[in-house]
Amino acid sequence: MTFEEKPESLVDEKQQYLGARHQANGKPGASGKARLSAKQEANAKCGLPRKSLNRYTWQEIQRHSQETDQWLVINRKVYDITGWADRHPGGRQVLNHYAGEDATDVFRAMHPDPDIVQLYLKPLLIGELAPEEPNQERNKNSRLVEDFQELRKTLETMNMFNANLGFFFLHLAQVLILEALAWVIVWHFGSGWLITMFISLLLTVAQVQGSFLQHDMGHLSIFKKSKWNRLMQTFMMGHIQGLSAKWWNNRHFQHHVKTNIYPKDPDIDVGPLFLIGDLKPVKYGKKKIKYINYEKQHLYFMVAAPLLVPVYFNVKSMQEMYHRRDWKDITWISSFYIRYFITFGPFYGIFGTMVLIYLINFLESPWITYVTQMSHIPMKMSKEENQDWFSTQVLATCNVEQSFFNDWFTGHLNFQIEHHLFPTMPRHNYHKVAPLVKSLCAKHGLPYVNKPLLKAFGDIVRALKKSTALWMDAYYRHPET
Incomplete structure (x- = not known):
């Protein structure tokens, strides 16, 4: 479907929604990824008569925050998720991170389908x-929570969570056309080194845009049946990129639910190679830890960025598949290599085709690294503070100015604030809701950071230098503790 609403119409309504606050009792969402047996089991249990519900205080609930004893609260209801954690489609760690806490907003944010979840x-x-x-x-800002829930209701009423199929199929067509064009060029002009570099650039663009598209599939319910959505994500991640979709989901969902929270967000757990934020550099410095010369870590980052995808991502993806014996992901990734050997093997041979694949990964890697890290490394990183969902995401993310190029180059991840607040919102609507998010930030005194693209890239280096200064101060001036 298409959207006729203009950004200005949303701005006109912001005062109306900001002035009306009440406790949200929206339907809980669901990932739609659980197994049929679990669904049948849930249906059977739902048919049984239930005794009157026990009543608990927050103090009692917070005691159940261990890995072997986990409770959480959604819309004032208390759930014992201990036995369900291992079956959770988003991974058990996502649930572990919210044990003993209110998970109403994060639960609604991460689950696109509000009906299926009732079964579980x-x-x-x-x-x-x-x-x-x-x-x-009691430590959370209840007025801010209510305002944010009211904002979400407003956006749901305006169909901001409905995906435009045409938008995503155009992006898929872009990926497929670039791949086909690369093959036609090498078939027609041969495999000289200039041609090889040119088709490598075409395939790199296809890889990156495919990465953004599988990112969409990982969050959204673009298709009415969730199995088609899962199939498209697995296709994009496995067949187009050669990586495990389950590995990516498990890691990425943890990043979303506890953004920049150490050690719950795996994206900021990059030691001992890098020290980022304010806490870890001081910790390493006081303990006189120096695995590498951290004084030059900003230079190491620029060297390491091209290796993220071809080395780190591929190794971690293979480890995950081997550990889980995930034959479906193994099959999809095998199809990625088979496709390359069939299309480019006749021109480059087996060894040359492998070199081509890793050349593309090498070119893709800094693009992905800088786009994903520009909105997080320069922002607040902390240990668990159990803040409300809105504050946590706004303080840990920032935006990059909108333009046609920036939107395309970043896959609309220049709207990281909106993406983190509403992960299941299709990216073509981020710019429409941004004015309302900014208004809510202003009302509650929270920063809404929006910067130029090149400044965002430069802030990564500046943030690394700041962390270096903290490490040096602790390492050289403080006695060992």
Whole structure:
């Protein structure tokens, strides 16, 4: 479907939604990825009569935050997720990170389908918050939480979470056309080194845009049936990029639910190669830890960026598939290499084709690295503070100015604030909701950071230098502790 609403119309409505606050009781969402047996089991349990619900205080709930004993709260209902964690389609770590906490906003943010989840929630329900208990933990800003939930309701009413199929099929067509064009060029002009470099650039663009597209598929319910959405993501990740979709999902969902929270966000757990943020450099410095010369880590980052995809991603992806014995992902990734050997093997041979693949990965890697890290490394990193969802995401992310080029070059990840607040929102709507998010930030005194693209890239280096200075101060001036 297409959208006729203009950004200005959303701005006109912001005062109306900001002035009306009430506790959100929206339907919980679901990933739609659980197995049929689990669905049948849930249906059976839902048919049984249920005793009156127990009532709990926040103090009681917060005691159940261990890996072997996990409760969480969604819309004032208390759920025991201990036995379900291993079956969670998004990985058990995502649930572990919210054990003993209110998960209402993150739950709604991460699950695009609000109907299927009821089948899995009801068997896990053990009680509800006592009437005298607040909706969230007492340390959270309840007025901000209510305003954010009201904003989400407004956006749902305006169909901002509905995907335009044509938009995503155009991006898929871009990827397929670039791949086909690269083959036609090498078939027609031969495999000289100039031609090889040119088709490498074409295939790099296809790889990067394919990466952005599989990122969309990992978050959205673009198709009415979730199995088609999962199939498209697996196709894009496995067949187009040669990486495991399950490995990426498990890692990426942790990043989303606890962004820039150490050690829960795997994207900032990059030691001992790099020290980022304010906490880890001081910790390493005081303990006199010096695995590498951290004084030059900003230079190491520029050298390491091209190796992220061809080395780190490929190794981690293969480790995950081997550990899980995931034959489906292995099959899809095998099809990636088979496709390259069939299309380019006749021109380059087996060894030359492998060199071509890793050349493309080498070119793709800095593009992906800088786009994904420009909005996080320069922002706040902390240990768990159990803040509300809105504050956590706004403080840990920033935007890059909008333009046609920036939108295309970043796969609309120049709107990281909106993407992190609403992961299941299709990216073609980010610019429409940005004015309302900015307005809510202004109302509650939160920074809404929006910067030029080149400054965002430069801020990565500046943030690394700042972390270096903290490490040096602790390493050279403080006695060993």
